Amino acid sequence: MSRQSNRTTDSKKMNSELFTLTYGALVTQLCKDYENDEEVNKQLDKMGYNIGVRLIEDFLARSSVGRCQDFRETADVIAKVAFKMYLGITPSVTNWSPAGDEFSLILESNPLVDFVELPDNHSSLVYSNLLCGVLRGALEMVQMAVDVKFAQDSLRGDNVTEIRMKFIKRIEENLPAGDE
Amino acid sequence: MADEALFQFLHNEVIQYIYKSAEHGEMENGRCISKLENMGFRVGHGLIERFTKDTVRFKDELDVMKFICKDFWTSVFKKQIDNLRTNHQGIYVLQDNKFRLLTQLSAGKQYLEHAPKYLAFTCGLVRGGLSNLGVKSIVTAEVSVMPACKFQVMIQKI
Numbered sequence: 001m002s003r004q005s006n007r008t009t010d011s012k013k014m015n016s017e018l019f020t021l022t023y024g025a026l027v028t029q030l031c032k033d034y035e036n037d038e039e040v041n042k043q044l045d046k047m048g049y050n051i052g053v054r055l056i057e058d059f060l061a062r063s064s065v066g067r068c069q070d071f072r073e074t075a076d077v078i079a080k081v082a083f084k085m086y087l088g089i090t091p092s093v094t095n096w097s098p099a100g101d102e103f104s105l106i107l108e109s110n111p112l113v114d115f116v117e118l119p120d121n122h123s124s125l126v127y128s129n130l131l132c133g134v135l136r137g138a139l140e141m142v143q144m145a146v147d148v149k150f151a152q153d154s155l156r157g158d159n160v161t162e163i164r165m166k167f168i169k170r171i172e173e174n175l176p177a178g179d180e
Numbered sequence: 181m182a183d184e185a186l187f188q189f190l191h192n193e194v195i196q197y198i199y200k201s202a203e204h205g206e207m208e209n210g211r212c213i214s215k216l217e218n219m220g221f222r223v224g225h226g227l228i229e230r231f232t233k234d235t236v237r238f239k240d241e242l243d244v245m246k247f248i249c250k251d252f253w254t255s256v257f258k259k260q261i262d263n264l265r266t267n268h269q270g271i272y273v274l275q276d277n278k279f280r281l282l283t284q285l286s287a288g289k290q291y292l293e294h295a296p297k298y299l300a301f302t303c304g305l306v307r308g309g310l311s312n313l314g315v316k317s318i319v320t321a322e323v324s325v326m327p328a329c330k331f332q333v334m335i336q337k338i
Binding site: 130 | 186187189190191201222226230256
């Protein structure tokens with residue numbers, strides 16, 4: 001078992017590969033099941049939402065982050081703590097709108113798309129759309145309604161991957177909207 | 181990095197999705213299990229290539245199975261297989277007393293009928309990994325008391 005010791009950094013990378021490859025298998029299955037990319041995008045968002053509403057509890061249990069005072073703090077926590085914890089990357093937070101209710105997360109690298117190339121017939125597929133759902137679901141559980149979408153996607157030819165997040169409103173009721 | 185949690189969430193969502201789409205298309209349980217197993221196969225097939233990039237050549241079948249039980253299982257599930265048994269004639273039984281994907285489900289016999297759903301992907305994972313190492317097999321799983329389960333690997337001589 002002497003091999004194990006120099007594999008510790010490798011094994012972290014390998015675990016993310018497990019996730020990446022599983023995600024790839026999922027998207028492939030969805031593309032097979034649904035005829036058009038829009039449907040696949042919607043499904044990915046729905047599934048992401050279901051994951052997000054559960055992930056937030058896991059996140060809050062693991063990190064010792066308290067309640068965020070404002071949207072800016074939320075953005076920092078998402079980028080510096082959450083993304084780092086689950087995907088091992090730290091996107092940068094930029095492009096704040098003047099009202100302070102909209103910002104962009106810029107991902108230099110996206111672990112979900114390692115080994116992935118989009119074929120020509122799937123040009124409107126938002127491959128990483130699961131992430132949008134996850135963010136939306138997670139924030140809804142902490143009483144924030146947000147709109148999340150990809151503004152740029154490295155898979156579709158852009159230099160970076162950019163996720164645009166817009167704060168819509170504070171949710172007053174405590175009951176979730178329910179799983180879709 | 182909390183990869184494990186993320187993978188578990190994704191794995192559970194995949195199972196939900198496969199079974200929900202089955203309801204609409206009126207597919208039987210068997211088809212769903214096959215779909216999950218095939219997904220696992222694809223993933224295992226690719227994953228094992230990455231894992232064994234730098235490892236030395238395997239001496240024999242038993243060596244391959246030991247690799248699956250130790251290194252592969254540790255990388256994927258953060259622990260080793262607890263017990264490996266074989267009849268030296270191509271059948272191996274891998275026992276995991278605390279299978280990571282079942283620990284959240286139950287600690288006994290509750291939800292036993294749902295357990296196979298949570299094992300299908302892993303069966304495929306093992307089958308895919310073995311296939312890319314040149315070993316053709318059939319992998320099944322059985323569980324009587326969660327979270328312990330047994331994976332049975334039957335080597336197919338081509």
